[in-house]
Amino acid sequence: MSCAQAAVRDGAVDSLLTLRSRPRRIALVGNANVGKSVLFGRLTGQYAVVSNYPGTTVAITQGRAVIGGEVCDVIDTPGITALNGALSEDEHVSRRILEDDDLDLVIQVADARNIRRGLMLTSQLAAFGRPMLLVLNMVDEAHAHGVEIDVAGLQAELGVPVLETVATEGRGVPEVRLALGHGAVLASTGPQSPRDHARWAHDLVVKFRRVRPHSAVRWQERLSRAVREPLTGLPILALVLYVMYLAVGVFGAQTLVGLIEKGVFTRFINPAAISLADRFIPWEPVRALFVGEYGLITMGMTYAIAIVLPVVATFFLVFGFLEDSGYIPRLAIFSDRIFRAMGLNGKAVLPMVLGLGCDTMATMTTRVLGTPKERLIAVLLLALGVPCSAQLATILGILGGISFAALMTLFGVVLLQMFIVGFLAARALPGERSEFIMELPPLRWPQMRNIVHKTVIRVRWYLGEAVPLFLLGTGLLFVLSRTGGLTWVTRMAEPLVSGLLGLPPQAAGVFVMGFLRRDYGAAGLFQLAHAGQLDAVQAVVALTVMTLFVPCVANFLMMVKEQRLRPALAILAVVTVIALGTGAVLNLILRGLHVTF
C-alpha cells in the first residue's frame, strides 16, 4: 500500500480532534543512539535523558501528548540491534511492545548516515505487520559526511512514509506529526534470516544512497583518532581527569562548598535556625532534633545542601559534557584488556564510569552487558569500589585539602582492590564473558542546553532521593544518641574501628551513617576531619573503607531488582569484609612505613 492510499483510508481528519475509546499507542523503535529519546521529547514535550552513547535509555518511557488532533501515548524504547535471534533483555522488551495488540503505529527512527543498519531493522519490523513510519534522523550529520539519500525513491520502494529530521533542532518534526495518521504496513521482505535482512538492506543502500567524498568533518576525524590512539589518547585521558579534578575537586568541593557551608550555613542559616528554635521550641529534645549535634537542620540539611550538593552539581555538569561528546565509549578501547582479565570486556567501562555519577543508575545500566556473569561482576564492582559523585565530593573535599599523594593512595588502593576482586570473581563464578564488540558514536560538540537540562534533572533527582535519606539518617542518629544506643554502638565497634582501623571511636557513628548512604557517611568524615579529629593517615584509611563499604540503600534495592535478593546479600557481605580488611591492612602499612602525607 502506498502512502497516498493510506492517507485516503485514514481520511482527511488531521484537523479534527478524533475521539477513541483509548489513546493511540505509538512506539518509537530503532538502533541505539539514533535519537529516539530526542524525538520523543519533541513529540511529547517531555524530557527523557539524552546522551551520545548507546544504552542511555534502559527502561521504556511513556508520554501522553495531543498530536495531530489525537490523544497519543508515545512509548520511547531502548535501542536495539535486532528483533530476531539471540536477543538482549532490551530487545525482548521491544518485541513485546511490538506484539502488543493495542499498538497502533511504529515510528522507526534510523540514523540517516547509517541507513544500512536501520533498514536491517526495518526488514525485521515487517514481520510484525504494524503500520509504520521511517524517520531518518540526523540528516545534517549525514550531509556533512557526504551521505545523500533518495528519500522519494526509498519511500516508493518501501511503501511507508519516509521522513527526514534533525530532531535536536526540531527540523522535520512537524512533518512527522502530520504523517502520524498515514503510517502504512510494510510489505513482507521475504525470508527472515539475518543474512536475508542484510542482503535486502544492502540492495536498498546501493540503490538509494550516495556517499560523496567529504571534507567538512576533518576535525572530527582528527580528534577521533587522537583520543583513540594510545600515544595521544592516554595524555588526553590524563588531561580530562585533571580538568575534572579542577572542576569538581577544586572548584566544586573546595570553592563552592566553602562558600555555601561557611558563607551561608555556618553564618546565616544555622544561627538563624538555632535562635528560632531557642525562642519557639521550649522542649530541649525537640530543639535538639532540629538544631542539635545531630540536628535535622544543623547536620542533615548542612550535609546534603552545603557539602554534597555543590559537588554533585558540578560533577553532573562536567559529566554531561563528556557524555554528550561521545568520549566515554572510546575509553573502552584502552580498558578492554584490563576488563577482560576481570571477566568483563571493554564495554563495562560504560557502567563503571556512569557509577561515578550514581551507582544506582549504573547498576541498572549493567543490562547493556552481554552475559549474566558479566552483569553480576559489574554489579559487584560497582558496589565495591566505584564512588558516586556525592561520595567523590567528600573524598575530594577531605583529601584534596591534605595532599595529592593522599588522594592517589586512596584511588590506587580502591582500583587495585577492584582489580583483584574482579580477577578472582572472573575465575570463581560460573558462566562466560562475551566478546568485545562496541560501537563508537561520532564525536560531537555537545549542546549546552541538553547538558544543563540533564544536570537540572539529575540534581533534582539527587535532592529528592538523597535529602530524605540524609534526614532519616540524622533522625536515626539523633534517636541513637538520645537513647544511649550510639554510645553502645561506638563501644561495640571500638575494637574494630580503633583497634583494627586505627580511627577515633567517634568514627563508628560515621560508619552507621554510611550504611544509609556512603556519601552521608563520607560527609560525616568530612566534619570529623574539619574538626581536626582525623590525622592524614586516618582520613585516608577511613575514606578508603567508606569507599569500599556497603552501597547505599537505593543502590542495594537496585541490586536486588537486577540480581535478586541472595546475590545482592552475598555482594553486601563480601563487600563489607573486603572494606574492613583492606582498611586494616592499609592502616598497618601506612603506620609501618611512617607515612604522613
Added chain:
Amino acid sequence: MSPSDRPHRLSSLIAGTRGRVVRVALDNRDRAERLTALGVTPGAPIVVLQRFPGVVFQCDQTELAVEPTVADAIFVDIDEPRDQLW
C-alpha cells in the same frame, strides 16, 4: 601489501587498509549475529583505523572497536593499493 584474490582476515590488515566485507566466520553464531546487526555484512565497505590496543575499524558509516578474536572472524577483500594511501 598487495591486493590478492583471497580474502584477508581483518586482524591481519594494517591501519589505513580499505576494502569490502566478504563474510563473517560462522563458528560463533552469537558473534556473527551481533556483527551482522551492526552492519558488518557482505558488501559493506570497511576501513581499518587502528590495531592497538584494540582493533578499530569503520564499516560503512559505523565506527567499531573489537577485540582481536573478533577481528579474526571478519574476512575482507582489500581494494587496489592506491586506495590505501589514506
